[in-house]
Amino acid sequence: MINLDLMDRFAHLAWPFFDPPHAVLSRAVDTWASANLEHAHGDDADAICRKLVKDLGEAGYLSYCVSDNPDVRSIALIRETLAYHAGLADFSFVMQGLGSGPIVLAGSEAQKKHYLPRVAAGDAIAAFALSEPDAGSDVQALTTTAKRSGTDWVLEGTKTWISNGGIADFYVAFARADEGISAFIVDADEVDADERIDIVARHPMATVKLAGAKAQLVGQAGQGFKLAMKNLDVFRTTVGAAALGFARRALDEALARAKDRKMFGQRLADLQMTQAKLADMATAIDAGALLTYRAAWLRDVKKVRVTREAAMAKMYATEAAQQVIDDAVQILGGLGVMRGHPVERLYREVRALRIYEGATEVQKVIIARELLK
Numbered sequence: 533m534i535n536l537d538l539m540d541r542f543a544h545l546a547w548p549f550f551d552p553p554h555a556v557l558s559r560a561v562d563t564w565a566s567a568n569l570e571h572a573h574g575d576d577a578d579a580i581c582r583k584l585v586k587d588l589g590e591a592g593y594l595s596y597c598v599s600d601n602p603d604v605r606s607i608a609l610i611r612e613t614l615a616y617h618a619g620l621a622d623f624s625f626v627m628q629g630l631g632s633g634p635i636v637l638a639g640s641e642a643q644k645k646h647y648l649p650r651v652a653a654g655d656a657i658a659a660f661a662l663s664e665p666d667a668g669s670d671v672q673a674l675t676t677t678a679k680r681s682g683t684d685w686v687l688e689g690t691k692t693w694i695s696n697g698g699i700a701d702f703y704v705a706f707a708r709a710d711e712g713i714s715a716f717i718v719d720a721d722e723v724d725a726d727e728r729i730d731i732v733a734r735h736p737m738a739t740v741k742l743a744g745a746k747a748q749l750v751g752q753a754g755q756g757f758k759l760a761m762k763n764l765d766v767f768r769t770t771v772g773a774a775a776l777g778f779a780r781r782a783l784d785e786a787l788a789r790a791k792d793r794k795m796f797g798q799r800l801a802d803l804q805m806t807q808a809k810l811a812d813m814a815t816a817i818d819a820g821a822l823l824t825y826r827a828a829w830l831r832d833v834k835k836v837r838v839t840r841e842a843a844m845a846k847m848y849a850t851e852a853a854q855q856v857i858d859d860a861v862q863i864l865g866g867l868g869v870m871r872g873h874p875v876e877r878l879y880r881e882v883r884a885l886r887i888y889e890g891a892t893e894v895q896k897v898i899i900a901r902e903l904l905k
């Protein structure tokens with residue numbers, strides 16, 4: 533395993549996409565992560581994530597993803613750095629933003645005041661409940677219903693694959709009202725999240741049943757789909773950044789091992805087939821980083837819609853990271869599949885990134901649609 537102190541993974545911060553505070557932020561998060569994430573690889577994902585949310589709040593980092601003027605480059609750099617050190621830290625960070633995003637975008641003053649400071653401080657855990665058993669890629673097929681009940685609303689339906697399900701303090705859930713798909717806040721005591729889901733790289737996740745769940749409307753009825761997409765517009769690019777963090781870690785682990793491992797009278801790194809792999813890995817990482825930070829920069833600085841660019845970044849960086857990590861496993865040989873080794877962990881952690889927030893195929897549809905407009 534590598535000595536993290538020796539690595540310099542910040543060369544891209546000299547790219548013109550960034551301002552000086554970005555470099556300061558990235559290094560500060562790296563220092564914080566090096567000192568604070570040893571506990572983040574244990575088995576009790578619920579307890580780990582509760583602590584991570586609290587710690588990230590206390591460190592001040594959650595305010596970057598709970599902001600009415602989000603800087604996507606900062607969120608992406610934080611994700612990249614946290615993912616390099618620990619997948620659950622990246623997960624806990626971004627879910628606070630994804631789960632509270634609709635409130636930031638369209639919540640009433642009272643809703644903002646009640647939820648957002650607690651989310652940013654790490655005192656309340658947020659979740660984003662869009663997917664259903666029969667509505668994943670085809671989100672518009674969702675069947676959860678919302679009916680008015682006095683000043684409140686009541687939701688009926690089932691959400692699934694809900695990250696932070698079971699540990700969240702509240703859910704922003706999407707349901708069909710007479711006016712169309714709408715966003716709602718549902719407090720945890722209104723839902724049944726007992727049916728937990730165990731995935732290949734464990735994080736808190738549940739199927740969430742809404743049976744007469746009392747809910748507050750966020751924004752206007754019928755605007756929920758737009759809100760969900762606007763929220764994903766901020767965060768989709770940053771999935772590419774998380775993938776980059778995983779891929780950079782895999783490359784560093786592979787480099788360290790290839791320089792160290794002797795075989796056939798030389799180092800593994802001296803064999804040209806290894807060098808070809810390393811060259812491909814480094815190039816894929818840079819290409820993913822260029823796409824990711826281009827999308828973030830366009831949104832932050834040029835203030836334009838980045839539907840096509842975010843889809844390209846998410847698709848390319850996650851697919852490339854999968855390949856980079858697979859190559860790292862190959863370079864490490866048996867160690868690469870040994871449970872508990874960072875590369876084995878990365879191999880499991882990266883897989884879901886090609887599925888959630890729009891599978892690769894969905895990103896292709898989006899890119900083609902933009903091209904054919």
Ligand SMILES: Cc1cc2nc3c(=O)[nH]c(=O)nc-3n(C[C@H](O)[C@H](O)[C@H](O)COP(=O)(O)OP(=O)(O)OC[C@H]3O[C@@H](n4cnc5c(N)ncnc54)[C@H](O)[C@@H]3O)c2cc1C
Nearest residue numbers: 660661662663668669693694695884887888889891893894
């Ligand atoms: C780790 C993880 C965390 C998640 N967290 C959340 C969360 O917090 N909140 C939430 O609401 N949801 C969450 N999800 C759900 C996620 O968004 C869905 O899994 C995703 O949208 C895909 O839906 P599905 O699983 O139902 O697959 P399906 O919709 O059944 O899709 C299956 C496959 O079909 C393929 N496909 C899709 N579109 C096309 C196309 N046009 N042409 C050809 N093939 C296509 C893709 O390969 C896709 O993977 C999470 C999922 C995972 C795995």
